[in-house]
Amino acid sequence: xxxxxxxxxxxxxQLTAICDVLQRDSNAKAVLVIDKNGQAIAQSGxxxxxDVTSLSSxxxxxxxxTGGIASLLAExxxxxxxxxxxxxxxxxxxxxxxVILLVLFDERSSLGLVRLRxxxxxxxxxxxxxxxxxxxxxxxxxxxxxxxxxxxxxxxFND
Amino acid sequence: MSFINYSSREINxxxxxYGPGLCGKTTNLQYIYNKTNPEAKGKMISLATETERTLxxxxxxxxxxxxxxxxxxxxxxxxxxxVFYDASRxxxxxxxxxxxxxxxxxxxxxxxxxxxxxxxxxxLAEQGYDLDKLPYCVQFNKRDxxxxxxxxxxxxxLNPTKVPQFEAVATKGVGVFDxxxxxxxxxxxxxxxxx
Numbered sequence: 001x002x003x004x005x006x007x008x009x010x011x012x013x014q015l016t017a018i019c020d021v022l023q024r025d026s027n028a029k030a031v032l033v034i035d036k037n038g039q040a041i042a043q044s045g046x047x048x049x050x051d052v053t054s055l056s057s058x059x060x061x062x063x064x065x066t067g068g069i070a071s072l073l074a075e076x077x078x079x080x081x082x083x084x085x086x087x088x089x090x091x092x093x094x095x096x097x098x099v100i101l102l103v104l105f106d107e108r109s110s111l112g113l114v115r116l117r118x119x120x121x122x123x124x125x126x127x128x129x130x131x132x133x134x135x136x137x138x139x140x141x142x143x144x145x146x147x148x149x150x151x152x153x154x155x156x157f158n159d
Numbered sequence: 160m161s162f163i164n165y166s167s168r169e170i171n172x173x174x175x176x177y178g179p180g181l182c183g184k185t186t187n188l189q190y191i192y193n194k195t196n197p198e199a200k201g202k203m204i205s206l207a208t209e210t211e212r213t214l215x216x217x218x219x220x221x222x223x224x225x226x227x228x229x230x231x232x233x234x235x236x237x238x239x240x241x242v243f244y245d246a247s248r249x250x251x252x253x254x255x256x257x258x259x260x261x262x263x264x265x266x267x268x269x270x271x272x273x274x275x276x277x278x279x280x281x282x283l284a285e286q287g288y289d290l291d292k293l294p295y296c297v298q299f300n301k302r303d304x305x306x307x308x309x310x311x312x313x314x315x316x317l318n319p320t321k322v323p324q325f326e327a328v329a330t331k332g333v334g335v336f337d338x339x340x341x342x343x344x345x346x347x348x349x350x351x352x353x354x
Contacts, residue, residue, distance in 0.1 A: 004353075005162045012166040037254030038218075038234065039162040039171050053201045053220045057234065061206075061215060064250040144163060144170070144229055145354030152226045153347045157340045 005035055006136040012042060014128045018121050019044035026117035027109035029088065032102040033095075033125065034059055041099060055102070059092060063100050082111060093118055096126040098133075160254035161350055169230045172346050173254055174339075177279045178261035179271035180212070180240035183300040186329040187261065188219045188235055191339060194332065195221060213239040216251050223343060233343055240275065249282050257294035257346040258283075259338055261329075262317045264299050264307035272317055294345030297324040298338045303331070 019031040023045040030045035032052065038060035040052045062081070070077045083090040091103040091114045101122060103114050135141065162171040176184040185205065192203045201220035208214050217237040222230060238248040260279060262272045280290050297318045301307060310326065318324050323341045327334030 004160060004350075007162070007164045007166055009166045012164075035160075035162055035254075037160050037162075037173060041162075041164075051202055054204055054218070057218045057220075058204065061218075061250070064253065065215070065247070068246055068250055143354040144165070144227065145351045148226055148347075148351055150348070150351075153344055153351070156224050156226055156231065156347070157344055 004136070005039070006141070007041060007132070008135065008141065011128055011132045011135070015042040015125065016044060018124045018128065022103070022117050022121040026103065026105065026114045028103045028105040028114065030104045031121075032056065032059075032104075034100040034102060036060055036063065036094075036098060036100060045104075050104075059100055059102050063092065063094065080115075091115070091118065093122060095122045096129045098129060099125070101125065161256050161346075167230075168228055169232055170226070170347075170350070171232045171234065172256040172343075172350070173234045173236065174257045174259065174342055174346065175251060175255045176235065176237040176259045176261055177248075177252075177275065178240055178300075179263055179268060179275040180242070182240060182261045182263040182268070182272075182275075183327075183329040184237035184240065184261050185213055185217050187259075187298070187300075187327075187335050187338070188217050188237055190329055190332045190335045191221065191235070192219055194336075199223075212241065213237055214244070215239065215247050226347070231343075231347065233346075235339075242274070245278065245282070248278070249285060252282055252286055252288070255283075255286075255288070255293070256349075257296075257342045258290065259296050259298055259342050260317070261298045261300050261327075262313060264301045264313060265304055266306050266308045269308060269316065276317060291320060294342060294349045295322050296338055296342045296345065297322055298327045298329075298334060299324065300327045300329050300334075302326045302333070303328045 019042050023031040030047050033042040034056045038057040040056040066078050081092040089105050093101045095101050178184050199222045204218040206215035219235040221233045236251050238251045283290050299313050325334040325338045
């Protein structure tokens with residue numbers, strides 16, 4: 001369990017702020033930050049009608065499969081992907097080798113603009129994520145599990 | 160890899176159902192999906208072939224309630240059981256917090272069970288995991304079939320380390336939630352232990 005991801009309020013606000021700027025500056029419909037294992041971390045834009053949980057899981061699966069193709073071809077990874085739809089386009093990029101940045105956009109934007117803005121946002125996200133990992137690994141933050149007792153866990157499964 | 164979100168007060172964990180082709184991994188998830196309240200589950204996604212065989216994975220997000228104000232959310236995944244989808248299986252094991260091995264009780268599937276269990280150990284080891292150190296349960300499915308092997312024999316061959324095991328008939332739901340609860344509990348206990 002050494003590579004557990006922990007998110008705190010402060011860092012989530014920073015990540016969300018970066019997503020907000022990216023979404024606005026790229027004229028995107030929505031921006032999502034997703035853990036490589038498929039957990040949604042932060043989001044911005046028109047997400048209320050999206051199934052964020054499913055989208056996150058499938059995007060992570062997609063990135064994992066593409067990563068598998070990369071290693072078969074002796075590539076380190078394919079850092080970016082672009083899916084073109086009739087109404088919605090999807091830009092997927094890997095940030096800091098750890099998270100996935102997903103941008104959904106339509107005719108109000110363009111691939112060039114999204115790519116340009118993603119590059120800037122990715123650099124900013126990397127800084128926040130590195131700080132988050134350090135904070136989490138330092139182990140001096142209070143852990144929810146320190147308070148949870150075996151009885152609490154048992155009670156969760158009592159019918 | 161669990162994801163603890165102090166901002167939204169959520170504990171997120173990943174459980175993978177592993178086992179040979181047609182052992183009932185997807186059936187487990189379908190039963191859980193059908194019997195869970197709508198507010199506790201998300202959409203179930205099945206990336207399957209035209210003949211309903213799992214191609215990449217099934218995915219079911221499930222909420223199991225709150226502990227000390229934290230919502231516990233489990234992401235359940237199955238792997239494709241067919242031997243030639245090994246590359247996909249490896250990908251799905253990434254970041255796993257708990258494993259359920261679903262064995263097919265039919266005598267003629269014993270070899271496929273053994274091969275799949277070996278494959279699970281190998282693929283976990285490639286990701287740096289040791290099955291003996293992971294939260295792990297075994298389910299013997301299809302116990303209602305007339306050609307099912309005796310429980311003692313299945314236990315000896317497929318559960319030599321004596322992890323929690325359950326007899327199941329996944330199509331009827333027998334043993335399905337018992338297995339899920341057991342592995343979820345092991346995952347949370349392991350998280351607590353590691354904190």
